[in-house]
Amino acid sequence: MDNQAEKTKKLFIKTYGCQMNVYDSERMAETLGAQGYVTTDNAEEADMVLLNTCHIREKAAEKVYSDLGRLKPLKEANPQLKIGVAGCVAQAEGAEIMRRMPLVDLVVGPQSYHNLPAMEARVQSGRRAVDTDFEVDKFTQLKARPRAQRGPTAFLTVQEGCDKFCAFCVVPYTRGSEVSRPADKIIAEAQGLVEAGVREITLLGQNVNAWHGQGAEGLGDLVRRLARIDGLARIRYTTSHPNDMADDLIAAHAEEEKLMPYLHLPVQSGSDRILKAMNRKHTAEQYLRLIERIRAARPDIVLSSDFIVGFPGETDQDFEDTLQLCAEVGFGASFSFKYSARPGTPAAEKPELPPALLDARLQRLQAQIIAQQNASLASMVGRTIPVLFEKKGRMPGQLIGKSGYLHAVHADAPESDIAEIRMVEIMATSTNSLAGRLAT
Ligand code: 5AD
Ligand code: SF4
DSSP: OOHHHHHOEEEEEEEOSSHHHHHHHHHHHHHHHTTTEEEOSOGGGOSEEEEEEOOSSHHHHHHHHHHHHHHHHHHHHOTTOEEEEEHHHHHHHHHHHHHHOTTOOEEEOTTOGGGHHHHHHHHHTTOOEEEOOOSSOGGGTSOOOOOOOOOSEEEEEOEEOOSOOOTTOOHHHHTOSOEEOOHHHHHHHHHHHHHTTOOEEEEEOTTGGGOOOTTSSSHHHHHHHHTTSTTOOEEEEEOOOGGGOOHHHHHHHHHOTTBOSEEEOOOBOSOHHHHHHTTOOSOHHHHHHHHHHHHHHOTTOEEEEEEEEOOTTOOHHHHHHHHHHHHHHTOSEEEEEEOOOOTTSGGGGSOOOOHHHHHHHHHHHHHHHHHHHHHHHHTTTTOEEEEEEEEEOSSTTEEEEEETTOOEEEEEOOGGGTTOEEEEEEEEEETTEEEEEEOO
16 A cells, blocks of 8 residues: 555544534544545445434434444454444443444544544554543634535534423433533634635524624624625524524514524424423413514514424323414424433433324324425415525436525526525425526
8 A cells, every 4th residue: 555545544424313413524524634534425435434423312323223233244344444433322322332332443422523533543553432521612622624615505513502401302411511602713614614615604503592602692693793704695593492582683583684584493392281391491372472573573484393292291182282383383394203202311201102192193293294384385486586506406407505494496507506696486386395497
C-alpha cells in the first residue's frame, strides 16, 4: 500500500431517528475527516462503520442490535474493520452493547463525539473505546466546520437536551439537560453554511424554542439576527414545546419574512387527563388558545404535531378527545406513534394497554391525519408560491423543492434553478407532494 492509500480511510455512517442525529452524523464525519476519513455510501468498502442510533421507541433501539448482527460477516471478512455505535442507544445502553456485542469497537454518546479522534486512535491500536460523558459541552471542543460546497438546505443545532421530563420520554436521559449554544457561534456557523451554498437553515433543538443562549433574548431574537445574513433566504426551527412559545417568537412569525410559515408543535394528546399523566403541563384548551395566537400572527401558517396513542390509562374518551383536538386544529401534517414503554421513564412503571387497542387507535388517528394532510395539499392547487429547488427529480427535466409550508413540490425547471427560489403555480397534488409549473 502506498502512503496516500494508507491515509485515506473510508467511513460509513448510518443515521437513525431525528434530524439532530443527521446533524451529528455530519459533524462526526467532519471530525473523523480530520483523521483522514472520507465518507462512503457502501458499508462493504468501509474501514469504519458508525451507527448513529435512536432510543426514542423500543423498535428503533432494537433495530441497532439486528443491524449489528448483520455487520458480523463484514467484520469476519475484514478483521481490520472498526465498528462504532453512536447516538442515544450508545448513551443509554453503552455498557450492555459492549457486553453483548464483542464486534463493537467503539461506543460514543451524543455529547462526546468531539473525542472521536482519540477514540479512533485507541481502536486502531486494538483496544475498545467507550465515552458517554455529559461533562463537557462538545460544541466548545469541536473544530470549526470545513467549508466544502453544500446543498441548498442544512440543519444547525442550537440547543440540546431537555428539562421537561415528559413521563414517556427518554430524551432527558439520553441527551442530558438543556444546553443552548451562544448566538455568536450559531451566527458564525450559519454564515459559513451560507458561504458554502446553503439558502435555508433549520435550527434544531430537542426543545428549540426554549433556547436561551448568550447574546440574544430568546429564539425570536436569534431568528431576527440570523435573518440579517445576506444570502440566507429561509429559516425554520424544530422541535418546539407549547409552553415555550414566547410572545416574541410568535411576533417573529408575523414580522420576519425569512421565517417560514410552518411550525411543528407537538401536543401528544387531546385529553387533559392524559396530558397531565404525561407531565405536559398544559391543557388541550391552552394549546388551542396558543394556536389561535399563532394564527393571528401568521394566518397562513401550516401546523404539525406529534401524537402518542395508547399512553397508559388512555380511555376511549381520552382518545376521542385527541381526535377532536386534531380535527379542531386542522394540522397540515402530523406524526403519530403507538406508546412504547421506555426503561427508566416514569410511565414505564404503569400497566400497558393491549397492543390491539393501540393498533386500532393508531389506524383511526392516521386516517384522520392523512385526510387533513390531503386537504392541506389540495388547498394549495391554483396558488402561485415560492419554491426553493433542492435537487433533481425522478423524471428528466424535473426538479424537487419545498414550499415555505414544507410541502414537497416538483416542477419542470432547468438544473441551474437548484438552490434558487422560483415562483411555481401549483397544478395538482399527489401523495405527500405537489406538482406545479414555473410561473412566467
Ligand atoms: N413512545 C411513543 N412515542 C414517543 N415519542 C417520544 N417518546 C415516545 C414513547 N415512549 C414521540 C413523541 C415525540 C416524538 C419525537 O416521539 O410524540 O414528540
Ligand atoms: Fe432519537 Fe430522540 Fe435521541 Fe433524536 S433525540 S436520536 S429522536 S432518542
